[in-house]
Every structure is written in structure tokens, then in C-alpha cells.
Amino acid sequence: MPLYDYDCPKGHRFEAYFTKFRNSTPCRAEGCSESARFVLVSLSGVGEGRFIGSAPVVIHKADDGSVRFPGHANAPVPEGFERVELRTTEEKRRFEREINKNEYKRHQEAQERKEQYFGAIRSKNRAELREAMKHMSPRGRDIAMAAMEARDKRVSQKYEAGFHIEALSMDASNRSHCDDPDGRGRK
Numbered sequence: 001m002p003l004y005d006y007d008c009p010k011g012h013r014f015e016a017y018f019t020k021f022r023n024s025t026p027c028r029a030e031g032c033s034e035s036a037r038f039v040l041v042s043l044s045g046v047g048e049g050r051f052i053g054s055a056p057v058v059i060h061k062a063d064d065g066s067v068r069f070p071g072h073a074n075a076p077v078p079e080g081f082e083r084v085e086l087r088t089t090e091e092k093r094r095f096e097r098e099i100n101k102n103e104y105k106r107h108q109e110a111q112e113r114k115e116q117y118f119g120a121i122r123s124k125n126r127a128e129l130r131e132a133m134k135h136m137s138p139r140g141r142d143i144a145m146a147a148m149e150a151r152d153k154r155v156s157q158k159y160e161a162g163f164h165i166e167a168l169s170m171d172a173s174n175r176s177h178c179d180d181p182d183g184r185g186r187k
Contacts, residue, residue, distance in 0.1 A: 006036035103161030
């Protein structure tokens, strides 16, 4: 569904989704009864890091680096957090990279803890298997050795946090999973 920008005579600007274009719509600002008119957002300055669109992305950030995403731009800021507005495309991309970097770090730490835990168990199990291999047939020893080698050769899957600001990152190139089976897209 397309997203349109509207301005009302009292200075309120908002975005609205409509299946069909509307030249005007009632203003969505609380207590405003004016009729807002469609505006075409200027594309000038896009190369200078400005964002195409009127509303910033609002986040709540704490001193410890934790982030909350409010349900709407005017949501109350929780105690211990500050309101941050990401206005330019570069600010938004920098924020995406920061979140993805932090998530990757958390993933790596979890993988290290997992490896420590399961490494000790694997070591104990292999010692028991090697002891049992002394009493196996040559074919049984070969199978046990092949199983241990296969486990050692396992490659961990690449991890991508995949955090993105949808308005910046979702376009026709990465929405093919939303297409109908005949490839025409949804209406």
C-alpha cells in the first residue's frame, strides 16, 4: 500500500497509507479538524544525506546502550532513556550498522559460551569413545573415526543480525517473497 505525505493549514505534517490516492484527507493531529492536502516531498538534497520523507525515526536510548522502539513518535520516554531522532539517511544507516554490530557481538559471545559448555562434554564423550574403540573391529573403529572427523569439519553457519529500518531497506529488490505465485506482486 502506498505511503503519502499530507500537510494541513495549521502546519501539521503526517504520512498515511491509502490503497487509492487521495488529494486530501482529514488531519490526523489530535484536536485538529482541518483538511490536509497531499504534498510531494522534495527529492533535492538526497545525495547530501537528507531523508526522503517528513518524519524522523524515533528511538529511546539508555546510557548503557540499550534501545527501545516506541509505538509512535510521541510516546512517553521511559525513565533512564533519552529520545533520539534519526533524521538523515546516513544517521539511520549508522544506527542500523550499530545495532547489527551489537547483535553480532552478542551472538559471538553466546557461541563462545556454547562451545565451552559443549566442548567439555564432547571431550568427555570422545575419551569414552576412544576407550570403546579399543574393543571394536577395524571397521567399527573406522566408522567411529569418520564420525569424529565429520564433527570436526562442521562449519558454523554465518550469522547476520539483519536489523534494518524497513522504510529505508524494503523495496522491489527484496520483497519477492511477498509476490503471488505468478510473480505479479500483491494488490
